[in-house]
Amino acid sequence: KQEVTQIPAALSVPEGENLVLNCSFTDSAIYNLQWFRQDPGKGLTSLLLIQSSQREQTSGRLNASLDKSSGRSTLYIAASQPGDSATYLCAVGDDYKLSFGAGTTVTVRA
Amino acid sequence: GAVVSQHPSRVICKSGTSVKIECRSLDFQATTMFWYRQFPKQSLMLMATSNEGSKATYEQGVEKDKFLINHASLTLSTLTVTSAHPEDSSFYICSATRTGTGGSDGYTFGSGTRLTVV
Numbered sequence: 001k002q003e004v005t006q007i008p009a010a011l012s013v014p015e016g017e018n019l020v021l022n023c024s025f026t027d028s029a030i031y032n033l034q035w036f037r038q039d040p041g042k043g044l045t046s047l048l049l050i051q052s053s054q055r056e057q058t059s060g061r062l063n064a065s066l067d068k069s070s071g072r073s074t075l076y077i078a079a080s081q082p083g084d085s086a087t088y089l090c091a092v093g094d095d096y097k098l099s100f101g102a103g104t105t106v107t108v109r110a
Numbered sequence: 111g112a113v114v115s116q117h118p119s120r121v122i123c124k125s126g127t128s129v130k131i132e133c134r135s136l137d138f139q140a141t142t143m144f145w146y147r148q149f150p151k152q153s154l155m156l157m158a159t160s161n162e163g164s165k166a167t168y169e170q171g172v173e174k175d176k177f178l179i180n181h182a183s184l185t186l187s188t189l190t191v192t193s194a195h196p197e198d199s200s201f202y203i204c205s206a207t208r209t210g211t212g213g214s215d216g217y218t219f220g221s222g223t224r225l226t227v228v
Binding site for chain 1 (some may be wrong): 152
């Protein structure tokens with residue numbers, strides 16, 4: 001059974017700092033890995049999707065890397081802004097479904 | 111991009127009644143849809159996976175007679191919470207994908223439904 005772990009569980013930084021969110025998974029036989037953002041009481045917004053054959057994906061200030069062999073992914077958010085405050089979820093696609101980590105709750109202080 | 115619409119966003123019902131939640135893929139055909147439940151300050155718990163025209167596959171511990179899932183078309187799946195009780199109060203979120211493995215678009219999520227049973 002796939003186990004997904006996200007570290008840290010919570011993170012508070014001043015505006016302008018870069019954010020580094022970590023995700024690890026136990027079974028490397030994955031189809032893809034997807035990072036999501038969730039605001040309180042809302043659904044999930046997809047940030048980046050990395051296929052198993054890819055090493056990284058970038059979108060604006062966001063960059064996500066994938067090292068399948070070691071079971072790790074990292075989400076980098078450059079020059080954080082208060083609007084980046086949210087919970088970030090890592091999800092691994094395998095066995096025809098997604099397995100989620102518990103999330104990292106980020107607070108960016110103005 | 112892929113869009114999933116979920117309705118209602120909030121619902122309050124009396125104990126013992128049934129509630130239906132709809133999940134629609136607006137601009138793509140979803141061969142597979144998923145239903146999740148989320149408790150406060152916790153991550154998503156997969157309840158069931160449904161493929162169009164087939165019976166849903168429920169995760170261990172999820173009562174299929176209580177949480178009825180129908181995926182009658184490639185754009186619509188419904189979750190019916192039957193004989194709801196206060197312990198069923200939760201945040202329910204659906205997800206849809208073109209293919210079972212996520213494909214090039216990955217998984218798209220609805221905006222969620224806050225169910226409160228009084």
